[in-house]
Amino acid sequence: MPATNVDSRSIEIDNIDKWAKDNNLTLNRSKTVEILITDGKKKSCASQPPTLMGISRTSTIKILGVTISNKLSVSDHITNIISKCSQTLYALTILRAHGLSDTALQSVYRSVVVARLLYACNAWWGFTTSADRQRLAGFVRRAVRRGFCLSDLPSLEDQVSDMDDKLFCCVLRDKHHILRQLLPPERTDCGYSLRPRRHELSLTHKTRLEEQNFIFRLIYKDTY
Secondary structure, rough: OOOHHHHHHHHHHHHHHHHHHHHOOOOOOOHHHHHHOOOOOOOOOOOOOOOOOOOOOOEEEEEEOOEOOOOOOOOHHHHHHHHHHHHHHHHHHHHHHHHHHHHHHHHHHHHHHHHOOOOOOHHHHHHHHHHHHHHHHHHHHHHHHHHOOOOOOOOHHHHHHHHHOOOHHHHOOOOOOHHHHHHOOOOOOOOOOOOOOOOOOOOOOOOHHHHHHHHHHHHHHHHH
16 A cells, blocks of 8 residues: 555455455455565665564565565565576486486476576566576576576567567557556547657556556657
8 A cells, every 4th residue: 555545554454354354265364565665776765564473574475476575676586587497408418317308308408497587587587687687698608608508599678579579569558457546548639740660559658666667668668
């Protein structure tokens, strides 16, 4: 919730607790955490509100397998997936020692490692830093040197861009898509002969954080 609603946090938790009870569920407060999202580039920091009763406060949180920090950084997520993928490279080394062919190893790499690297990338890629992307590229280079990844495989950035385009096209085509409600309204005829784009959405003012959001990244992609 936005900072303007900070005083209503207890009421919101009570509403969730009531909804759970009405639906024969139980809100486990010991497994519920609170995270305060702040802009890490702002010098002035607002005072933090008191913690809620029975709910701990954390600086990082994992949502559907993606770890984000209270500064909207995904560096911890990059660390986690590189660590898990490194374990898979070790397993591939063992399989090679037992006679599995390079072709089969490369197939396993694409189906396991690449899938893990790109999981939910539409949501978190825009929040990566250049250092995060260099770490990912370094891991891929290591896999290429060890023969698990083909050298002509598209880079992660190219694969993410392709996945972004496919998802955005689905959102534009399907009026019932869950992300459709996040799109800005269509632009009105301004009378100018503008460069053709793949969408007719208005280019609204965006903040620095919105520039990292999937929807805004794709809306403005054609204008760069």
